[in-house]
Amino acid sequence: MKLLYAIHKYDVFMFSWLINASIHNSLTRISRYVSRTGDGQLYVLVMALLYWHEGLQNMPLQAILLAFSLERPLYFVLKNGFRRNRPEAALKNFHSFIKPSDKFSFPSGHTSAAFMMATLLGHFFPILLIPLCCWAGLVGFSRVALGVHFPTDILVGCVMGISIALFSIGQII
Template sequence: MNILSLKQLDEQLFLRLSGANRWPGLVTACRYLSRTGDGYWYPLVGLMAWCLFPERGTAFLIATLTAFLIERPIYWLLKNGFKRNRPAQANLGIAAVVTPSDKFSLPSGHTAAAFVMATMLSTFFAEIQWLAYGWACLVGYSRVMLRVHFPADVVCGALLGITVATAVISLV
């Protein structure tokens, strides 16, 4: 019996998922989804929440800023500690669809940030919980479809984002 390693399983799942991006419309959608996780709009969301819902919005803004101040250095230390090659450097014969902003892949920073935001939004604005987590999952999925992350990178990014956000929420 041939038992596959976690790395091999991750690579096989990556090849199955990323092979579906031969559809031009899906690639375009994934590009846009991925860009929503770049983080440029996160401050705008915080300011909108603060303006529209002064009490909840203030707490949301403070908690979210705190979470990102904790999550970003942890993400950077993990990424530069694991030094896992991105799929394009893993000799799988597949090139990335977009140019990643850094060299290593574990954890996915886009996914970690998206799950920080989704967890914060879900905590302070429970009425949009499914929308927030659905969006965060799609950001992670888009990173695999754009061939810049393995599925395990996305799962680790999601766990990082949820863990940091939950820890900050319990302290605020």
């Protein structure tokens, strides 16, 4: 229990530091746009393009479909199992900058999906790996900057997304 308390205390410290940083207002504007890129529409577009290119025989598409079939259920089980309150509910006198789609924060689904897609696409298209990982990191950071996640929500989302992507690649190849 002491470990969980220490992690939460660290989370609140890092979250508060970012929210109170002098450049936070500028970050919030940019973060709204970056966060929207992780809402899911781009993933559907990528899958449609991959399908259009080679149909269901497309290995990247097969890996993405397998990964999402694992990631989404695991995400819902963890989110509803841990039931960690979002910063707005956990911290007095704080209001997030956007309205989240659900009640709980752990893990970050935006971050999980972004890192999963970045890892999958980066594996099959290596030239895109670094830009995609940077994008995924920005998606995760934007969720903290917008006040809907704590840093460890992002960290666990990142690990979860990469792990599921690597597992899916191993199953397809």
